[in-house]
C-alpha cells in the first residue's frame with residue numbers, strides 16, 4: 172500500500188468530495204472552522220484540485236428556520252438555493268486566505284451524461300484549473316427534478332474525477348474509514364484496503380449516518396469508489412478531519428486500489444456516465460459480431476428498436492433475452508431505424524442514398540457491458 176500512498180503526494184490532479192455532515196455543526200448551519208480546516212488541507216497540496224462539495228441544503232436550513240432536512244423536493248431546493256450562496260461565500264473567503272480564487276460549477280445529471288454537455292463541463296473545469304482557481308462543484312439542486320437527481324454527490328464526484336482525468340479521488344465524510352458494518356455498532360472493524368470486490372464480501376454497507384444531513388451513506392460512497400477504480404483512479408475514503416493527513420500520504424482511512432489502467436475517456440463515459448435513451452435488439456449473429464469480433468453494428472442484425480432517441484444518443488444493444496451486451500452511440504434517429512432493420516448497408520445505400528451507407532453504431536463508439 173505504501174507505493175499508492177506515495178502516489179498521493181505526487182498526484183497532479185485530485186478530486187476531493189466533502190459531505191454535508193463534515194461541513195455543518197450539530198445545531199445546523201455551516202461550520203466555518205471546518206471549512207477553513209478543509210481548505211487549509213487542500214491548499215497545502217500542490218496538485219490541481221477540484222472540490223465537489225455538498226452542504227447547500229444543510230447550510231440553508233438554519234437561515235430558513237428549518238429544524239431538519241425537509242423531505243419534499245421544493246423545500247430542499249429552496250434550502251439549496253439559500254445554502255449554495257452561503258457555501259460559496261465561505262469557500263471564497265477561506266481560499267482567499269491562501270490567495271486562491273474559486274469558481275462555482277453547478278452540474279445536472281445531463282451535464283455529465285450527455286456527450287455534448289460533458290465536453291462543455293470539461294472545458295469550463297479545465298479553464299478554471301488553468302487559471303489556478305479551485306472549481307467547487309455541486310449538483311444544480313434548484314433545477315434537478317426527483318427523477319434526474321444524483322441526490323448525493325458521491326457518484327457525481329467519481330464522474331468528475333474521470334472527466335478531469337484525476338490521479339486520485341478523496342471522499343471525505345464524518346466517518347474515518349469504511350468499516351465492516353455500521354461503525355456505531357460494537358464489534359465492527361476498520362477496513363484499511365480494498366483491492367477488489369472480494370474484499371467487500373460480508374461487509375454491511377449502510378445508509379446515511381447519525382448527523383442526519385447526509386444522504387447516500389456508505390452505499391453511494393462504495394458505488395463511487397467502484398466507478399473511479401474501474402476508470403483507473405484510486406480512492407481514499409476518510410473523514411474530513413483526516414483530510415490533511417490523507418493528502419500528506421499518511422495511511423489513514425480506506426484505500427480502494429484502482430482496478431485497471433485508465434480506459435479511453437470517451438468509452439468510460441459511455442459505460443458509466445450515460446443513461447441509455449433506447450434499446451436495439453440484436454439477432455444472435457449481430458451479438459457475436461459485436462461482442463466476439465468487436466465489429467460495428469449494422470442494420471441487418473437488428474430485429475427491433477425501442478425508445479425515443481436521436482442520432483448521437485447512447486443506446487443499449489440487447490440480446491435475444493433482452494440483456495444489455497453493449498452500449499453505443501447510435502447514428503440514426505429512432506424514427507428512421509424501423510425502416511432500415513434487417514436490410515444490408517449496400518441495399519440501403521442503393522435505395523435511400525449514400526447517407527444510409529453507415530453503421531448503426533460504429534465500433535469506435537461501442538463499449539461492451
Ligand SMILES: Nc1ncnc2c1ncn2[C@@H]1O[C@H](COP(=O)(O)OP(=O)(O)O)[C@@H](O)[C@H]1O
Pocket residue numbers: 189190191192193343344345346348349350351352353354355374375376377378379380381382383384385386387388389
Ligand atoms: N460499513 C460502514 N462503514 C462506515 N460507515 C457506514 C457504514 N455503513 C453505514 N455507515 C454510515 O455512513 C455515514 C456516512 O454517510 P453520509 O451521512 O451520507 O455522509 P456524507 O454526508 O459525508 O456523504 C457514516 O456516518 C456511517 O454512520
Ligand SMILES: N[C@@H](CCC(=O)OP(=O)(O)O)C(=O)O
Pocket residue numbers: 189190191192224225226227228229251309310312322323324325384385386387388
Ligand atoms: N447537492 C446536495 C447534496 C446532498 C447531500 O446531502 O449529499 P451528501 O452529504 O454528499 O450525502 C447539497 O449540496 O445539499
